[in-house]
Amino acid sequence: MGKKVNKSGKILIIDDNEDILRAGRLFLKRHFLQVDVEKNPENIPDLLNNENYDVILLDMNFTKDVSSGHEGFLWLDKILEIDPSAVVVMITAYGGIEMAVKTIKEGATDFVLKPWENEKLLATLSSAIKLKESRTELDELKIKQKQLTHDINKSFPEIIGQSPSMLKIFETISLVAKTDANILILGENGTGKELIAKAIHQQSNRSEEIFMSVDLGAVSETLFESELFGHVKGAFTDAKEDRPGRFETASGGSIFLDEIGNLSLPLQAKLLTVLQNRTVTRVGSNKQRTINIRLICATNMHLYDMVKEKTFRQDLLYRINTIEINLPPLRERIEDIPLLADHFLKFYNKKYNKTVRALSPALLKRMQKYHWPGNIRELQHAMERAVIMSQGSVLEPEQFFFSGAGGQKSPERSGDEISLEDYDLEKVEKILIRKVLQKHNGNISKAASELGLTRSSLYRRLEKYEL
Incomplete structure (x- = not known):
């Protein structure tokens, strides 16, 4: 009685000898979930596009009286071109160490001789299926690891x-x-x-x-x-x-x-x-x-x-x-605004190497009255800008930008400030860049570092805003 083998494998046998196909299918279907046979190798692409095979048994020769194995190598290349992870076992009546070595070098997994011994064929296929499972798991692991790495970094x-x-x-x-x-x-x-x-x-x-x-x-x-x-x-x-x-x-x-x-x-x-x-x-x-x-x-x-x-x-x-x-929306959970503001304050203090200690009571009161049409995302961006622009240890209302959609009025500001009514992100960015450049006396490297930009990105913005 043969040893127990994998009962879930899918096998494809490709050989021009119908007796080989019949005998192979009759024997292997007792041990594997699915055994398909094909006489014409021209049908290989269609077969592989419609089914996932664990192992492909491929004959070396399809032309009568030819024993070079040339056709087998051509179809092996074709299979691996279609599916680089395919596990292919070559079969031939004309074997030898030299042919076996060449087969493995060309990408086959193993090599069996006709007429095969059933137990040896079974052992070869069982090993090949384990290899296929390992390759599949490795491919899936690589894809998932790439996504997990992206996920962690996000x-x-x-x-x-x-x-x-x-x-x-x-x-x-x-x-x-x-x-x-x-x-x-x-x-x-x-x-x-x-x-x-x-x-x-x-x-x-x-x-x-x-x-x-x-x-x-x-x-x-x-x-x-x-x-x-x-x-x-x-x-x-x-x-x-x-x-x-x-x-x-x-x-x-x-x-x-x-x-x-x-x-x-x-x-x-x-x-x-x-x-x-x-x-x-x-x-x-x-x-x-x-x-x-x-x-x-x-x-x-x-x-x-x-x-x-x-x-x-x-x-x-x-x-x-x-x-x-x-x-x-954030306007319906105003009691969370101080918590969120404090969270972003700590985050951007660390990111931009700032030492802003807190938000003033006047600013918190104004933030809780504001409509926040952009919700938490708007609050986050507003906190980032405010921390970058800060020069003291406490954020005040005049250092904070609110969108005009919030429906609030703004006090009079200097020409280098922006009113809520004409709020514009590009205008904010231009003002911000100008202030940071002034702070560092025109030093591009220091300004880019504080703004979180590369030197080339900052140069592009300077050109854009004609600064």
């Missing part, structure tokens, strides 16, 4: 808040994080939707896996399928190699689809199919690949109104909103 400030609305959201996160329920986060721009999604992932059973963030508003219609579902080599002009999409890379972890309300109806339909079937098909392939993801979506748009207007699919909305989290 700045995710902690969620700050003690207002009743935020405490309720924290409670919801703790209740749903351990489940795999689909989450829909609703809120205005700048309210911190991605931070909430990240917190859900970090408290979930998938926390050791990838958190994949995808800004659907930045993915063009033409690249949607390639970006999210992947593509195979040659699927389009720039497809130089096989590449998994975001869903495949995130498999085992969580995927965050931001700005889902921006998707067109055709793209909504494609996304819905993937979510229903939990499979993706790479562009240029017919092969379905199973995915295992935790779905978190977000938008600043009113999806329920869009459903009524027939610009968002109702079935997709039902699919993504098992649990809804509504993030309040």
